Amino acid sequence: MEQAEDRNERSLLRTPNSELRTKKLKRVLLIFPRERGIKFSNDTLYPFPILGLTLLAALFPKTYEVKILNEVIEEVDFDAEVDLVGITGLTCVIKRAYEIADRFRERGVKVMLGGVHPSLLPEEAKEHADSVFIGEAEGMLHKVIADFESGDLKPFYKNREWSDLKGMPLPRRDLLNKRYRPFFKVIETTRGCPNRCEFCSVPIINGKRYRLRPLEEIDQELSTIIHKKGEYLFLSDDNVTARQDYAFGLFEIFKRHSVKWMGFTTIQIATNEKLLEKARESGCISLFIGFESLLQENLDNVSKRFVDTKELSNLVKTIQSHRIGIQGAFIFGFDGDDPTIFKKTVEFVQKNNIDLPTFSVLTPFPGTPLFYRLEREESIFDRNWSHYDMSHVVFKPKKMTVQELQEGYLWAQKYICAPRSILKRLLWGPKHHFFHFLMSNFVLRGAQMAVIRRIRKEEMPKPPITKLQSSNNQQGYKDQ
Numbered sequence: 417m418e419q420a421e422d423r424n425e426r427s428l429l430r431t432p433n434s435e436l437r438t439k440k441l442k443r444v445l446l447i448f449p450r451e452r453g454i455k456f457s458n459d460t461l462y463p464f465p466i467l468g469l470t471l472l473a474a475l476f477p478k479t480y481e482v483k484i485l486n487e488v489i490e491e492v493d494f495d496a497e498v499d500l501v502g503i504t505g506l507t508c509v510i511k512r513a514y515e516i517a518d519r520f521r522e523r524g525v526k527v528m529l530g531g532v533h534p535s536l537l538p539e540e541a542k543e544h545a546d547s548v549f550i551g552e553a554e555g556m557l558h559k560v561i562a563d564f565e566s567g568d569l570k571p572f573y574k575n576r577e578w579s580d581l582k583g584m585p586l587p588r589r590d591l592l593n594k595r596y597r598p599f600f601k602v603i604e605t606t607r608g609c610p611n612r613c614e615f616c617s618v619p620i621i622n623g624k625r626y627r628l629r630p631l632e633e634i635d636q637e638l639s640t641i642i643h644k645k646g647e648y649l650f651l652s653d654d655n656v657t658a659r660q661d662y663a664f665g666l667f668e669i670f671k672r673h674s675v676k677w678m679g680f681t682t683i684q685i686a687t688n689e690k691l692l693e694k695a696r697e698s699g700c701i702s703l704f705i706g707f708e709s710l711l712q713e714n715l716d717n718v719s720k721r722f723v724d725t726k727e728l729s730n731l732v733k734t735i736q737s738h739r740i741g742i743q744g745a746f747i748f749g750f751d752g753d754d755p756t757i758f759k760k761t762v763e764f765v766q767k768n769n770i771d772l773p774t775f776s777v778l779t780p781f782p783g784t785p786l787f788y789r790l791e792r793e794e795s796i797f798d799r800n801w802s803h804y805d806m807s808h809v810v811f812k813p814k815k816m817t818v819q820e821l822q823e824g825y826l827w828a829q830k831y832i833c834a835p836r837s838i839l840k841r842l843l844w845g846p847k848h849h850f851f852h853f854l855m856s857n858f859v860l861r862g863a864q865m866a867v868i869r870r871i872r873k874e875e876m877p878k879p880p881i882t883k884l885q886s887s888n889n890q891q892g893y894k895d896q
């Protein structure tokens with residue numbers, strides 16, 4: 417009762433002729449679900465600000481009171497007074513998203529599901545929602561709202577257009593839990609990726625056409641969120657340097673705002689030293705680079721032919737020589753990988769002093785070319801989406817057994833999370849941004865060790881027995 421009065425008081429709107437009148441706001445709850453122990457939603461010291469939901473919140477008209485809830489740091493109140501619930505879902509947390517949706521729907525609250533997994537498997541998501549949103553919200557949400565208000569929500573909304581990034585509203589960062597605020601700000605400058613890596617869902621979700629925000633709009637947005645020199649900025653872009661001419665302009669703006677920034681790119685950036693120099697001058701401290709594999713045949717097979725694996729060490733040195741650290745991502749389980757790959761990759765990471773390495777198991781996310789290929793080859797044996805967190809093996813690899821891949825991944829992960837490995841890489845490496853990477857490694861270590869413990873306790877689904885499964889790991893990492 418008290419809460420209801422509170423809300424009414426807040427919704428007393430002053431009309432142009434200064435009369436006060438009560439206008440009931442519609443309440444929307446946007447939820448980012450979490451499942452304990454899942455790699456992408458683990459409890460960490462720094463819960464990641466959810467840019468997607470803040471952008472979505474900005475698209476609602478002023479007659480809506482929007483709340484954003486990240487389950488990583490807040491619990492869902494299933495009794496909350498709310499008119500509409502929107503839930504976004506990555507594949508690995510979709511089970512939890514469906515649970516939340518079912519609970520609200522039991523009370524008669526309308527629920528919409530959107531985001532990566534519902535966009536890829538809308539029919540499955542519809543079982544748990546009144547409506548499923550496929551694709552990007554920009555350019556479509558106004559239609560959803562009109563239908564919601566007239567009580568005529570459609571089962572599916574499919575946005576066939578890739579939205580123009582021009583004139584995007586400012587994300588509603590003010591709606592984020594206060595626990596986000598002391599750390600880093602997140603901004604989006606481009607969307608999509610022109611490459612077509614077989615395992616990656618970015619070209620399907622964000623498009624193969626590389627879209628750019630106008631530089632002046634980024635400049636304006638930074639003016640509203642960067643208040644002092646040296647603030648941390650994280651770029652949510654899939655590939656910030658895919659258009660190098662644009663990147664030069666962007667870095668000039670970052671320099672003017674005196675930020676320290678981190679973002680995703682490809683190793684190709686190392687072939688343009690002028691761009692690297694500009695990145696460093698603009699405050700770049702760390703680049704997240706998908707190395708994926710050290711085997712050329714793997715990269716060729718998954719359409720990442722633009723990387724020459726023989727050059728990798730030199731390219732790493734070039735980036736580090738510009739005082740930029742590397743967050744390097746590697747994947748195990750490609751067709752060319754046998755049990756020797758784990759030790760080879762760990763050695764590469766240690767020898768080249770990769771500042772913040774991350775290892776993953778190859779995962780056939782629904783909708784990706786990899787998923788369809790492995791389906792045709794009848795290799796996928798586990799369809800529990802909670803296992804699609806890039807830590808569990810859900811398909812039969814070609815040159816090792818399922819168990820060898822799972823154990824090899826856990827071994828490699830544990831190795832690079834060990835304090836000895838972290839300190840060796842950071843102390844023998846170029847030591848740029850030492851404390852930043854020291855802290856990042858130990859934060860990541862906490863999350864990764866939780867995943868390892870969880871997998872060790874689990875009863876994993878067993879694939880059908882094949883010849884390979886009886887191989888005895890003679891070439892494996894354990895024997896080297």
Ligand code: SF4
Pocket residue numbers: 609610611612613616617618619654655682706
């Ligand atoms: S893996 Fe990276 S380079 Fe490849 S398609 Fe995805 S975002 Fe682009």
